[in-house]
Amino acid sequence: MIRQFALFAFVLALGACSAPNGPPVLATNIVVTAAASDMPMAAGYLDITNHSGTSIHITNVTSPDYASVEMHETTITDGVARMRAIPALEIEDGESVTFERGGKHLMLMRPLDTPEIVTLNFYSGDVLLLSVSTEFKAMTD
């Protein structure tokens, strides 16, 4: 049973452009998972939808629960999986981006503890675009 905790999404710099109903940047279907919570790597999956009225650029992601978080993308070509970092991600107004298994994903490296709740902060430069928290889910749960 997934308990997804209060999802508080907010746009600081884009407030004047925000959509009339609902948060300007919305995260849904959030999953943070790994073989076990104390493994050195975990993956994050979610959908991010931009209703801010302007395009947004996600340049970095942080978490108080992991030493480092990077946006990555897995591609499979000729049967070979390759994972590469995504330096920045643009989401046009009204568009969504999906982080999913075998595609774009968050790579969460070196847990600082054995997190039960994981918080993810998405930034554009120094501006916090979105902050979400979700329960860690072991892959085999």
Next chain:
Amino acid sequence: MRTRNLLVAFLLGAAIAAGLTLALRMSGEQAAPLRATVVPAGDALPAFNLLGHDDTAVDGAVFEGQWDLVFFGFTHCPDICPTTLHTLAQVRKQLAEQGQNPLPRIVLVSVDPERDTPEIMSKYMSAFGDGNLGITGDLEEVSKLTDALGIYFARAPAADGDYSIDHSTVVLVINPQGRFRALFSAPHRVEDFVHDLPLIMGMP
């Protein structure tokens, strides 16, 4: 007498018709397309010396005596590797629910032995169920296995001196004689394995 002969003829005809129907159905099942690629004769594995996740030496004999589903990956892989192993764990679960006996074992051969110690492999593999096997060890010995089986892997530098590993995504099926019998290509779907494995495991 004539009535009895007619009855015998009718029963005989019905039996033949039923037999033909059954045979056609069975041949239809056998002819159902396999998602896997089957290696007709089964290729022998090369000689190698590696370590099991319990830190004991393993060689080719480790693949003898049971069916194995073998994946080449690494524990610092956050996406494809755990997703594939989770898929294989689901396959085992569904096969068990269908009464498949014996069940294939899940084996991860690390293509990142520098970071994947037996201790880490043990912890990692136990997350995907009981009876799994993690194999690691000397990189040259891993390469003996991968080269012979056509498995690609290469280190890909990342930021801050870190690295990832590009690697093949196939799952190999090794038979109880320790011979490479079939392979599944990505994307891996539970239903493909559940459909194919009983057929492959029934092959001579």
